Amino acid sequence: MMISGHRDSRLVLVLQTDHSRVAGLLAAHWGNDEFAEPAPYESMVLAAEEHDSGWWEWEARPTLTDEGYPMDYIGSVKNLGSIWLEFFRRGIERVAERDPYAGLMILMHAEGLCTRGKGLISHMPDFSAIPEVRDALDRWETRREELIDRLRGSAAYRDLATEGELWRNFKLMEVFDQLAQFICNRYPFDSEARKNGPSNSIGHVPVGPGRDDATLTVDVLDGARARVHPYPFDRSPLRIPIPARLVPDRAYESQEAFLHDFYRAERCVIEYSLHDG
Numbered sequence: 684m685m686i687s688g689h690r691d692s693r694l695v696l697v698l699q700t701d702h703s704r705v706a707g708l709l710a711a712h713w714g715n716d717e718f719a720e721p722a723p724y725e726s727m728v729l730a731a732e733e734h735d736s737g738w739w740e741w742e743a744r745p746t747l748t749d750e751g752y753p754m755d756y757i758g759s760v761k762n763l764g765s766i767w768l769e770f771f772r773r774g775i776e777r778v779a780e781r782d783p784y785a786g787l788m789i790l791m792h793a794e795g796l797c798t799r800g801k802g803l804i805s806h807m808p809d810f811s812a813i814p815e816v817r818d819a820l821d822r823w824e825t826r827r828e829e830l831i832d833r834l835r836g837s838a839a840y841r842d843l844a845t846e847g848e849l850w851r852n853f854k855l856m857e858v859f860d861q862l863a864q865f866i867c868n869r870y871p872f873d874s875e876a877r878k879n880g881p882s883n884s885i886g887h888v889p890v891g892p893g894r895d896d897a898t899l900t901v902d903v904l905d906g907a908r909a910r911v912h913p914y915p916f917d918r919s920p921l922r923i924p925i926p927a928r929l930v931p932d933r934a935y936e937s938q939e940a941f942l943h944d945f946y947r948a949e950r951c952v953i954e955y956s957l958h959d960g
């Protein structure tokens with residue numbers, strides 16, 4: 684869950700599964716005269732849309748921090764440990780059953796969540812020294828090689844499964860996720876209360892084959908709109924609805940007391956938009 688303060692002593696909770704769908708919306712609209720559309724398109728959009736769907740298993744009944752507060756997603760690899768590793772593994776396999784390219788992308792993204800985005804994302808912690816994370820990375824490496832072999836044996840995917848193409852698409856996945864975190868991780872859009880998560884400058888952004896990577900800058904204009912430069916989407920504005928829940932900002936004495944408020948929470952849809960600028 685991404686947790687932001689609300690104006691009336693409540694918290695805004697955005698589920699990872701809903702943030703994941705925002706990443707999918709960004710991927711689906713990625714591409715214009717300057718930026719190449721993702722390829723393979725359906726696999727990349729599916730991967731972005733479902734990249735955090737493993738979280739469903741925890742978010743169906745979220746647990747609290749030791750202090751009794753709702754648990755933010757930042758630090759979850761460390762805070763949830765084997766629970767996080769297992770639900771992410773299942774999320775990878777669920778998608779890989781339907782689309783091995785999308786499954787591979789989510790697997791590489793999961794590796795990145797433990798390793799500062801495979802070295803691309805400096806603000807993230809490196810969890811790879813934790814023994815159970817190290818073990819998971821070893822298993823994911825084996826699974827990654829299996830999926831790559833399978834894709835390279837497939838006429839449909841072979842050309843998009845070279846080392847260069849996989850690295851370019853991994854970087855795109857990181858951009859979809861980083862941008863979707865930036866969008867879902869603050870309320871209202873121009874709040875600077877949260878100090879963690881991505882900054883408004885997102886680097887290593889693939890532009891297209893044979894082109895140098897770009898850096899995207901997100902300038903928030905007000906409580907609901909931001910300008911993105913250079914602009915990678917196929918329309919402006921790009922409207923982004925984000926489902927959210929409002930719960931009291933307090934410590935809970937028990938898991939049951941929190942779930943009572945979580946399930947009864949007032950629902951809202953946060954409406955943000957991105958603009959060419």
Ligand SMILES: [Fe+2]
Nearest residue numbers: 702734735860
């Ligand atoms: Fe994510």
